[in-house]
Amino acid sequence: MTTTEKFIDLADHDAFTDAVPYAALARLREEDPVHWNPEPDGGPGFWAVTRYHDIRTVHRDPQTYSSEIGGTSLEDLEPEHVEARKSMIDMDPPRHDELRGMVNRRFTPRAVNVWEDKIRAVVREVLDRGLPMGEFDFVEELSSEVPMTVFAEILGVPYEERRVIIELGDRLLGNADPEYAVEPDDAHRHLPFSSPAALEMFDFGRRLAAERRKDPGDDLLTQLAFEPLTQQEFDVYFILLATAGNETARHTITHGLLALLEHPDQMERLRSDPTLGKSAADEMLRWATPVHHFRRTAAVDTELGGQAIRAGDKVTTWFTAGNRDPEVFDDPDRFDVGRTPNKHMAFGPGGVHHCLGAHLARLEIRVFFEELLSRTVDIELTGPPERLRSNFFNGIKRLPVKVGLG
Secondary structure: OOOHHHOOOOOOHHHHOOOOOHHHHHHHHHHOOEEEEOOHHHOOOEEEEOOHHHHHHHHOOOOOEEOOOOOOOOOOOOHHHHHHHOOHHHOOOOHHHHHHHHHHHHHOHHHHHOOHHHHHHHHHHHHHHHHHHOEEEHHHHHHOHHHHHHHHHHHOOOHHHHHHHHHHHHHHHOOOOOOOOOOOOOOOOOOOOOOHHHHHHHHHHHHHHHHHHHOOOOOHHHHHHOOOOOHHHHHHHHHHHHHHHHHHHHHHHHHHHHHHHHOHHHHHHHHHOHHHHHHHHHHHHHHHOOEOEEEEEEOOOEEEOOEEEOOOOEEEEEHHHHOOOOOOOOOOOOOOOOOOOOOOOOOOOOOOOOOOOHHHHHHHHHHHHHHHHHHEEEEEEOOOOEEOOOOOEOOEEEOEEEEEEO
């Protein structure tokens, strides 16, 4: 068993702050693909799985690698918080399937494609406001606005309150970043998400649900308000939908623009051939991999990649490494808007937890860049990207740009 120091400490958020450590992840993938990573402060440690096919094995075998016992986060919660925080991504079948089935029909390809005209209208409205500014923060003005405006419509959040979810989500999910973190204290220690933003998000969702029960609409909130859910189930379902509906697309759009700026030949290729929109969206998702890893917990003693894994061990799957596995992707460190095939795992590698909003995110990314590139003749950075301090989200908080309009 090799030591962490020889490679990288994947538990260290600072290892991801300046840039994604692709070289270190590649060494793990090549030399120790099922790697034991100790944790600081006497934590139990975890396995880090970095090869594409091993990651697929973990995610497609919930009987062996359970979300119910411990999924999503590296964090080990107090027993009283496990149930309070558990959403469907922290569950195994059959309850996972029951909860997912409540809303699954709204996110099928056919259902999502109906939204294309609405999404295009949202993108145009956002660009109409942002582009004439000339110089601005791309994240604040464009990449955060589009996904949240679209999802606010689907979820049923009033337009004027859409940024409430962005702000609460940043504080809730970006708690490893000093800008969003709240120091633990006695007032917040009891919260399942260790942040007052959780209670604010709960209250926000409950208020909107109460309004829908009085005045139903054709939106997700109305549906959830009338489903046979406990209050705890509704609270975490709302947090999951509100945050997941924003984070993946927002970070991918931001990274997508940065990739195009760093590869101007691909920018011009996409600008001159809009039919590449679908493949470009998938390449941006592969390139960005907005969620670095997910966790499972071994339910039984097993073996993976030559390593003996004991029941109860934490097993983390590093999509960022899998999406650059040369066994699967030709020249994986090359950004190619026409890449095909492109069986990336930005939404997970299949299995029961494959991202519910995958089709919606792809559509938003494609439409966004179709509209952006048709309106601009030049885009340039005016300062360095400001990255989120997180080993979970591959996020960019700010991206200062200057645009020239066509």
